[in-house]
Amino acid sequence: MKQLAVFAAIVAALTTFQAPAQNPALKAKVLAAPADATRQTVLIGRALINNDMIIMFELEPAKPMWMQMGGKWMEHAVGPGQQFHVEVKPIDPVSKTRISNADVKFEATNKSNGKTISADLHPMWGGSGLHYAVNDALAGDGVYEARITVAPPTFARDTRNKGLWMKPAQGSFHFKLVGGKLVEVTEPGDELARRK
DSSP: OOHHHHHHHHHHHHHOOSSOSSSSOOOOEEEEEEEEESSOOOOEEEEETTTTTEEEEEEEEEEEEEEEEEEEEEEEEOOOOOOOOEEEEEOOOOTTTTTOSEEEEEEETTTTTTEEEEEEEEEEEETEEEEEEEETTTSSEEEEEEEEEEOOOOOOOHHHHTTTOOSEOOOEEEEEEEEEEEEEEOOOOOHHHHHH
């Protein structure tokens, strides 16, 4: 009888186990306590891409943005259901400065319900400095695999830096929402940890 109870516990554990991330290169970091990104900024992850760009990805509360639309500056209000401010910071790991003049795209698939969302991120200045952002509702609770693509920036480069950021950089991230709160984020890789 005792063996049957142990076997039942093992079967239950195996059937409820879910791999932390669909991408085997991504490792999930379970947060000590659920984090509410509708109330505070939460770091989803940092990734070193092509050894010359760090892509930092955060979620925080949605906020109105002051933007130029149709040649006029106006406040762009938070839309219905937009709870999160998706914020991406492409960073040069050598100078530690943010990379401007880039086209940044965000795509996330909720592996739990199969829904995918995508958006072009707007260049923005805010309390954390230069970043790229968009307000979004995401696609409900579940395990997400996100991909952020930073196209080559359009600014001129010193001849010593002519090879930097000439190809699109793409970073992959994992996060999990339960009850609208983050319970898992992406564990930084060893290569990035060594560069700090």
